[in-house]
Amino acid sequence: MKSQFVCLSLMAVMCCLMGCSGSAPTEKQKEEALNEVPAIDLPEKTLESLFDVEDGFTLLSLKDFKEFQGKSKEPVKDPTWTEKNGVISCTGQPRGYLHSLESLGNCTVRLEYRFPESAEKNENPNTGFLFFITGENRIWPKCLEVQGKFEEMAHIKSNSKEITLEVTDNQAARESARRPIGEWNAIEVVCKDGALTSVLNGTPIASSKPSELKSGFFGIQSEGDAVEFRNIRVQKLTD
Template sequence: MKKQITAISFICIGLLFVLNHCSTKTIELWNGKDFTGWEFILENDSLDVSEVWSVRDGVIYCKGIPNGYMRTESEYSNYTLYLDWRWPENESNSGVLLHMQAPDQVWPICIECQLRAGRAGDFVLMGSGTITVDGETYNNTRQFLSIGKIEESTENPIGEWNSYRIICQDNKITCYVNDILQNAGTEASLSEGRIGLQSEGGQIEFRNIRLEPLN
């Protein structure tokens, strides 16, 4: 009888583990084929979007000129965001825009996780907003306010893929570059909104853009 109870206990523990693991549903923000679920904003709105953003060999290619961004149609909060990026030819500038607010403009109110070469992991308050990093509260009263990353650059060379893992939970934002913690902020003034990728000066490629909701 004791052996039966022990066996049942292990089965129950296993089921709880499986149920807990399955409760985290991954949302593929980019389907790997086209731009379903995304909107585009360009500084020069007379251009065709396809001249700036396209899909090549299963990755998103961004020309980087003119300035602008692609963003999700839906708003999100409390999630872990994963994505890969690389510079196909030369180092340049871009960023991941979090908690984007209306109206669409270049640039919108949001909190950016920087992708500028050598600066991935910086926070940038765009338009307005506040965030506390390492005990210091930053209040943006200009167009941009940059808050430096923790470590030296952990980015890979040109042509190699890099990974971003960005955790947004309530008013906290934590970002990892190639699995190295690079920034952590609390008491952010924004906690939900759309997610965007910048076109800002040069060629960049993206892939594996997905989101895991936090329960």
């Protein structure tokens, strides 16, 4: 918006110069005209305006989650989770997760995440997206998981021995759709009556048949590697 305003202002000044002189402006006149373009101040973007949020979706930030943290063998100096300019950053230590304040049933969750380029020291960095978290918080809770791990991105699995899950998965589609470490990957998960489907960067990857879990809290994992999340949004679906 600002650049468009500057261009229009410059064009107006140039047209004025041409109209007054009857000929094309000199280089000196162009420089003087550029200096006459007024400066404008634009308000800072709010968090809500950083991303385009689709109708019916709610954008989530760090304040919309609670943290569960596992035990660490060494003292943790820095906070595991922080947020800046709409990006939630996770150090990966200690292992644990953020879980939503509200339980979800039928819903669509969309988000973007990436492993920073520094994560290349690990060829298969890890995180995950937890659905239908039920019961006590622990490492790991009773729930379903859509994998964030680089080599298994968007795979669906049970995260508990108590739950058996029937899953269809397309490895070739994953390898074609997946973007490299350091770049943002977009994940969409649709939860319908206990069945999950996952989409990676617009490409369908996996689906699961319904299990006994049909509602619960949504979570994002800290699992040993630095990772960043942004544009986390949720749409509740009607039955």
